[in-house]
Amino acid sequence: MAQLITALLVPFDEQGKLMEESLRQVVEYNITENKVDGLYVGGSTGENFMLDTTTKKNIFKIVKEVAEDRIELIAQVGSLNIYEAKELAAYVVNELGYQKISSVTPFYYKFDFEEIKNYYFEIVKDVEAELIVYSIPALTGVNFSEDQFGELFENPKITGVKYTAGDFYLMERLRSRFPDKLMYSGFDEMLLPAAAVGIDGAIGSTFNVNAKRARQILTAVEGNDLATARKVQAETNDLIQKILANGLYNTLKLMLTEKGIDMGYCHLPMKHYTNEQVEVAQELVKEYM
Ligand code: NGF
Secondary structure, eight states, rough: OEEEEEEOOOBBOOOOOOOHHHHHHHHHHHHHTTSSSSSSSSSSSTTTGOOOOHHHHHHHHHHHHHTTTTEEEEEEESSSSSHHHHHHHHHIIIIIIIOEEEOOOOSSSSHHHHHHHHHHHHHHHHOOOOOEEOOOOOHHHHOOHHHHHHHTTSTTEEEEEOOOSSSSHHHHHHHHHOSSEEEEEEEEGOOOOOHHHOEEEEEEEEEHHHHHOOOOOOOHTTTOOOHHHHHHHHHHHHHHHHHHOOOOOHHHHHHHTTTOOOOOOTTTTSSOHHHHHHHHHHHHHHHHO
């Protein structure tokens, strides 16, 4: 069965400070209520790229303290500052015991493929852990070809990809050519087609509030029950469409707040929510959770 892995939301107060107790609660909620197989910590959903190194380390530490070894943890350590990425990798692996790390492709500057390959090989060089390449071309502008994925996968420590893209032809080519590498899908609204290609897992932000339907989709596809998979994906996409229209991370946080976990605010420069957003989130909880 493909793994269901929540891309973890991180609660911040109005001043942008980490809300530690709420973080503990949202980790526990994902384990005991959502019953997910793992957490992806420090990704886009965790608003990671706006945080300082100390806060990133604190988040990795708290998540591990709460989750212990009950579920799989993947630490996203990627950073435009490669030395920070290496420091975070060493910290999570050597001091906290994470077994998998992940790293976004370096962004902003137009790095060529050799530079990106060096970045990944450098990050894994000194740590005993598997690394999952985080490919999200819509946000980074970095598109790998099939052969370029192949070059990255030649490093035995690079064991898979978190594929957040809608190119299912490339996804299928990678799946067929690298059957021993892990393929995690990243777009929750395309979970059904990704599951049909044959993923090892799905990593998504909306699993914080919609894990049960996501699990039903994976189970239905694996049981060749396409009618159920389509029905549940359609319900899921009705929800995701409304979440996106209301502001993705604000709405996910507000929905969990409505469920009793105070998730605070998004980190500036992301907007703080409005009263209208709160009302929509409350309605979504009533209708879908
Ligand atoms: O939030 C984004 C940005 N993508 C996530 C997920 O791929 C990111 C996806 O779940 C992630 O895993 C992480 O790094 O935190 C979407 O939020 C969802 O499909 C709604 O579009 O694109």
